[in-house]
Amino acid sequence: MDKFVESSWFVRIVALFLAVLLYISVNFDDFKLIQKADNSSQENSEVITDIPVQAYYDTENLFVSGMPDKVKVEVKGPKSIVESTKRLRDFELFVDLTNVSIGEHRVPIQHKQFSDKLEVIVHPETVNVMIEEKVSDYFVVSPEFNDNMLAEGYQEEAVSVDPKRVKVTGSKAALNRIVYVKATLDVKEKVDKETTGTAKVQVLDREFNKLDVKVEPETVQVSISVKNPSKKIALKVFPKGTPPKGVTVMSVKPEIDEITIYGKESVLKQMEQLVVPVEVHDIKKDTTLTVPIEVGEGLNFVSPQMVKVKVTVEGSPESEPEKESGE
Structure with missing residues (x-):
């Protein structure tokens, strides 16, 4: 074994192995570039949408109708060129009507500024246009x-x-x-x-x-x-509920007789007065209450929104009989 290690053949084999490793390490980046180039040359297809179409014609004297606002275009070719074209959109779709006479025509949608390495298909490939004499007028x-x-x-x-x-x-x-x-x-x-x-x-x-x-x-x-139409109408109030036993409500009177309501005219025309309930179930003596005025359907505001109402009563609450002990 020692004789083989010390032989010239062993030295040659080791030297060859090291040379191969050195070659691979030096040229590794080149291998990657070649692989990347191979990938970029792969065929790819993309559809680009919302592409405007330009019409070339005598804009001073003629009017063209029937032109589409936007179309789509399909491009096929090397992946890198397809992706660049889709991103930059540095191309043009157009219809050449410079030598077309007045009337209805079916014309192709043409294109320019695409790479010659791409296959380009416009959807639709042709359009129907009407070329007529141009006129203008003013309208209210x-x-x-x-x-x-x-x-x-x-x-x-x-x-x-x-x-x-x-x-x-x-x-x-x-x-x-x-x-x-x-x-x-x-x-x-x-x-x-x-x-x-x-x-x-x-x-x-x-x-x-x-x-x-x-x-x-x-x-x-x-x-x-x-x-916001408004109208003054009469304000009426009435007692709602039953006061304590022994108490009789003699009158409920608001401090104002009119309020202003705001809303649709059709609703205001039908209203002559607003009737507001006043809760009296807890009233035991003459009292002045502050009562809110609620807005009905078709109205959006009322002024004032709170009204003071004076409640006048007679009598006093009857005392409840005391319970005997043991009950």
């Missing part, structure tokens, strides 16, 4: 508001819009179909004060179908003012 905007969003007892006083007119551009046929140009104020909380918000202008035909036209400006400011 009708502001609207949902009455269900009014706070209890409040009602709409006035609704205004700024600007009052908008410019509508489209085909002559589309403008001839316009019946409604309106802007609806959308609120998230009940309205009990003057409120202003931004509303999108809608252009509709007789059947309330949205027309394919351009509106300038696209949004307007809608303001709503509300009112």
Whole structure:
């Protein structure tokens, strides 16, 4: 064994083994890079959504309808290029109508600025468009508001819009179909004060179908003012409950004869008086009570909210007979 260790062959084998280890350690990073390159070259497919489509045409004299707002595109190719394309979105989808005549046409959606290593499929691949002579006119905007969003007892006083007119551009046929140009104020909380918000202008035909036209400006400011109608009515009170035995309630009289109620006009018109009960089951002598005035349905406020009521009685509570001892 000692002779083998000391032999030249043993030295050569050890030297070869060490050389192999050194080679592997030096070139390990290169192996990883090669593996990474192999992975990046793997084929991959991704669908990119919500891609706008640009239309090229004579915008001064022509109007194009039927263009989709957004489409999706499928890209296939090396994984690294696919992922970069999806992340950067540095490409363009477009429809070239520069040499297309007036009328209805089916045209392809084209693309540019994609890597030539990618296969690109647009969904849909073609669109139907209508090219017509461009016309413009001004229309008055009708502001609207949902009455269900009014706070209890409040009602709409006035609704205004700024600007009052908008410019509508489209085909002559589309403008001839316009019946409604309106802007609806959308609120998230009940309205009990003057409120202003931004509303999108809608252009509709007789059947309330949205027309394919351009509106300038696209949004307007809608303001709503509300009112809280009020009315003075008579206040009446009556005793409720039974006083202690021996006590008789002679009268209950509030310190005021009128109160002011606030609420919907339709409710106020039907009310001439408000009758309030006064609890007397514990009254043993002449007393002045503070009685709350409760708001009924269709009302949202009453003034005053508390009323003093004088209760006049006769007699005194009868004493309970004493119990004999042993009972």
